[in-house]
Amino acid sequence: MVASAKYKRFLCHLPIFAPRYAEAQMISLMAAQRATGAWNWLRDEGLLIVAITSGAFFFTRAVGLASNFQAERLKRQRAAADPLDHNAVGAYQGALLGAARWGVNFTIATVAFVWTLLLLNLPAAAVVPLVSIVGAGLGFGAQQIVGDVLAGIFIISERQFGVGDVVRVGPLVHVGWIEGRVEEVTLRVTKIRTFDGDLVTTANGGLRQTVNLSRDWARVLINIPVSREADLDAAIEMLNRIGHDISHDPEWAPLILEQPVVSGVEDIGAETIELRFAGRTLPAQQWKVAREIRHRIAIEGAP
Secondary structure, eight states: OHHHHHHHHHHHHHHHHHHHHHHHHHHHHHHHHHHHHHHHHIIIIIHHHHHHHHHHHHHHHHHHHHHHHHHHHHHHHHHHSOTTOSSOTTHHHHHHHHHHHHHHHHHHHHHHHHHHHHHHTOOHHHHHHHHHHHHHHHHHHSHHHHHHHHHHHHHHHTTOOOTTOEEEEEEETTTEEEEEEEEEEOSSEEEEEETTSOEEEEEGGGOOEEEESSSSOEEEEEEEEEETTSOHHHHHHHHHHHHHHHHTOTTTGGGEEEEEEEEEEEEEOSSEEEEEEEEEESTTOHHHHHHHHHHHHHHHOOO
């Protein structure tokens, strides 16, 4: 009888425990479904995202290695080429190589980023504000970058200069004009090694004017002061003789395209008269020829 009474009391309380049991079972089932969904997402989309990011990293590294290999090959060609060649070997190819590397890497990164966003399947309510913020940031902050890239495209397509060319660019803010040899050209920046050894990196959009000193030919110009008491005709004859000798010297003749001669009186001062000594040389060789001419004038004696 006692057991029967206890069983009846248990049956009376069973409706109270049944909803709680069903609720716990429902929660457990939902948790299992979410875990299964998360596992399926990690197994499918998650692995695909990892593969995309890994592939993008691999391809960018491969592009960088291929670009560095090609750049080294062009550098060896320039080192083995005739130093008296009018144009730097592979100058345009080097500039095009740097631009192609930058463009391909940017394309790979953009495709990987967009593909990853699509796989994340973010809700529109979260994506629209994000896209709006990114668009506003690009609209205000990326104007200079877009301008630099467009300027780089025109620099390369118009062949204004290339890797290995001696250029004078500017005027740059707080710096002025920069003169040196181009070491790298990309769609966004240009790197120039000055004659003092400094490596200057400047955005292509800031290059308002460029002077290429490595195209076709260059002019050697030297202003030589002559005492007012000196014989002007004798001084001109001596300078013309020096120009004739250096232009027929086997060591210097390959650098000179036009014999340096005295073109006339450049300036008249209180104590001296300046004569203009001018000629044509191979590109980027005018400074070397000018130093040799000054050396020979010093040996001959001041006119």
